[in-house]
Amino acid sequence: MKIGVFALQGAFIEHEHMLLSLGAEVTEIRRLEHFSPDFDGIVLPGGESTVQGKLLREEGLMEPLRKAIEGGMPVLATCAGLILLAKQIEGGEKPHLATMNIAVRRNAYGRQLGSFHADVNLKGVGKFPAVFIRAPYVSRVGEGVDVLCEEAGKIVAVRQEKMLALAFHPELTGDARVHEYFLNIIKGEA
Ligand code: GLN
Numbered sequence: 001m002k003i004g005v006f007a008l009q010g011a012f013i014e015h016e017h018m019l020l021s022l023g024a025e026v027t028e029i030r031r032l033e034h035f036s037p038d039f040d041g042i043v044l045p046g047g048e049s050t051v052q053g054k055l056l057r058e059e060g061l062m063e064p065l066r067k068a069i070e071g072g073m074p075v076l077a078t079c080a081g082l083i084l085l086a087k088q089i090e091g092g093e094k095p096h097l098a099t100m101n102i103a104v105r106r107n108a109y110g111r112q113l114g115s116f117h118a119d120v121n122l123k124g125v126g127k128f129p130a131v132f133i134r135a136p137y138v139s140r141v142g143e144g145v146d147v148l149c150e151e152a153g154k155i156v157a158v159r160q161e162k163m164l165a166l167a168f169h170p171e172l173t174g175d176a177r178v179h180e181y182f183l184n185i186i187k188g189e190a
Helices: 013-021 049-059 063-071 080-085 179-188
Strands: 002-004 025-029 039-044 076-077 086-089 100-105 113-124 126-133 136-139 147-153 154-160 163-166
Touching: 002 013, 013 025, 013 179, 025 039, 039 063, 039 080, 039 179, 049 063, 049 080, 076 080, 076 179, 080 136, 080 163, 086 154, 100 154, 100 163, 113 147, 113 154, 126 147, 126 179
Parallel strands: 002 025, 002 039, 039 076, 076 163, 086 100
Antiparallel strands: 100 136, 113 126, 136 154, 147 154, 154 163
16 A cells, blocks of 8 residues: 655655655655655644645645546645644635635644643544644534534534545654555555
């Protein structure tokens, strides 16, 4: 299984380690020539969504990536990646890929709760140790979106067809079940 991991900025190495531990092949995507519509799936890591969005545009990656996702390419998006996928960003910020029927609120937990840990219940996976870092949450979901997880009344994980998006960081936990779930989505087994 060939997975392209966006390595423009943010926490991508940890995703690579998880995927390699599950036997997937990983390619880092930094520039347009690294991107292939033949990947079995892609990962949009956490980091800073405004920076990532800017780099995607500068590298000419935004349109090919959007096309691939609209064409059904499976995506695992975490934190900033979730923001990149959202059709709407609260506060009037311009959306980025805008392929997922959700609205998100950035840095939604305020200063004191900038980062925290919570054991959440993730549909399709089970109880999971979630790490939140200046996380967004999903403020609204539209058609075709399945809510996979809520934490303290906020939606923090969603799925729409083969897009799996989480507000937290499953790659920082040493628990590979979310990545395993993603590989199962790719195989059509989840
Ligand atoms: N706060 C970041 C943003 O708004 C997301 C944080 C993260 O990816 N851990 O883009």
